[in-house]
């Protein structure tokens with residue numbers, strides 16, 4: 001509900017409230033937190049005056065936008081450069097409540113929702129700014145639009161999706177940082193005085209920082225305390241800026257990053273920012289995650305796939321890499337038969353003459369040397385063995401050694417006069433050019449329409465270099481979304497798994513199209529506990545694509561029991577990535593059991609509430625619990641690291657159950673009340689290094 005009263009704008013859905021007011025044409029922020037009114041119509045004069053308590057001062061007032069050159073010396077959320085004015089002065093013109101959020105030209109939360117649109121104008125610069133506020137299920141979505149109303153171009157150096165001012169407090173921030181093979185490490189530190197920036201200038205989201213931050217009260221824990229979470233729905237350059245001012249208020253500015261010289265806006269041109277999702281809870285970091293998870297399942301993930309069983313796949317990459325032919329693939333497929341696998345995914349190496357990663361990207365034509373009977377023979381073999389077929393593409397890439405590059409060298413992004421930088425022996429195609437997107441759509445469509453393919457793994461294996469104009473970065477990301485849109489419309493039955501050298505583009509915009517994303521190229525189950533734990537801070541478990549791979553692990557050389565590998569991978573969308581044609585009978589039996597158990601628990605895992613019970617970042621253990629929405633079932637996985645003698649491990653106290661209901665712990669046959677499970681807990685026992693305990697809990701009482 002959006003209330004406008006005496007120049008105060010108050011948005012509430014009964015769970016959160018967000019308020020600001022207009023003073024001398026400026027938008028002054030008042031409040032973001034727990035709902036102020038259960039019944040929003042109860043807003044009264046005394047509360048209104050409290051919300052307007054600030055006296056005026058550009059230097060320290062909390063604003064809805066941060067500007068430059070006019071006395072607000074903090075980080076701006078909108079800024080122009082050059083042309084004789086380096087300042088802006090946007091003043092309120094009007095506000096209206098729209099029945100629905102206007103369409104963004106990129107992914108955003110789905111579904112009709114009342115939206116507050118505020119228009120401001122800078123009369124001197126002739127720029128119009130629109131701020132949009134939409135409440136969805138306990139979260140606030142915000143985006144910004146700027147229109148050049150002047151008769152000359154203007155250069156924008158900043159256009160953030162939102163400026164959020166957090167009241168005086170003692171805050172930590174939590175960021176998800178990492179590197180290739182170790183994405184989304186959870187880092188919690190004090191918000192220091194000054195400015196903290198987390199950003200990507202790689203043209204893609206990056207392994208280094210996720211477009212997420214949580215600003216949390218110093219005393220907030222996993223399950224209690226005030227937490228503000230922010231996640232940007234965007235897949236290109238971004239910046240998260242936090243500024244703690246002299247009064248220990250924190251300004252949070254998040255948006256796409258316009259590198260270097262900014263971006264020019266021609267007369268009449270509009271630039272729309274990506275959407276920022278802002279979450280508030282007083283139920284700790286776990287409470288924040290559950291809000292993000294529910295919201296993304298209901299309003300971000302493609303409804304064709306959200307909450308539906310994901311196929312259990314076996315992927316060829318770590319099984320055979322580039323080294324396969326039809327006979328080998330057929331053995332692989334036969335090996336998968338009987339394990340419960342739904343889909344066989346043929347990874348890199350099926351096209352051009354790609355025997356290594358040094359050629360053929362862009363040539364999406366079947367390699368007849370390896371597959372003389374084409375993909376059809378392989379797909380038929382899958383069908384005969386009761387499975388479906390999926391295939392890998394890297395649509396945005398081109399190898400210098402490819403027919404595509406030889407025919408269209410100008411389609412690769414490159415600085416005029418300089419040889420482009422090669423990374424992983426490849427260039428990036430200029431997806432800001434419609435002709436390039438058209439060509440790739442046609443070549444992918446040919447493969448997809450001529451074959452029975454139900455699954456695509458869309459990879460992207462390098463950052464974007466050699467760009468001199470931010471318009472290319474912005475246009476590039478739009479081109480990626482355009483291709484996703486077109487493929488999703490043309491092949492609605494195809495599930496597209498996202499991937500970028502693992503989790504390098506694990507962001508909400510990719511999730512809008514890809515209901516699951518390959519979490520990391522590191523498939524070691526011990527390493528994965530951390531990666532998956534970090535990703536779960538804002539992304540639902542159903543979006544994490546997790547595979548069981550062979551041991552010793554190809555990335556770390558570590559050996560982890562197959563049961564543990566299965567248990568860790570089961571906390572998401574389960575798959576396998578080992579040579580199923582070479583499994584021992586013992587391992588086949590274990591995998592068969594794992595897949596069957598996963599399938600029976602799948603709906604709880606994909607749609608339940610997540611409780612992170614033990615953090616692998618703070619202890620030598622990992623434990624996650626998922627509770628079904630009706631609280632009738634819980635699934636718990638606990639994993640240790642190096643085993644020790646006489647280890648003092650305490651019981652694990654579950655969460656989210658019904659206190660006075662009785663539950664059966666299937667593994668031990670014990671019947672315990674919800675209260676006993678939550679307050680007394682379950683005792684884990686680890687008999688070896690990297691061992692797992694898995695508990696299936698089922699309500700057995702009527703009440």
Ligand code: GLA
Pocket residue numbers: 317347348357392459461499500501502518520521
């Ligand atoms: C990337 C992906 C892997 C695999 C390879 C193929 O590294 O993350 O899963 O698909 O590319 O080249």
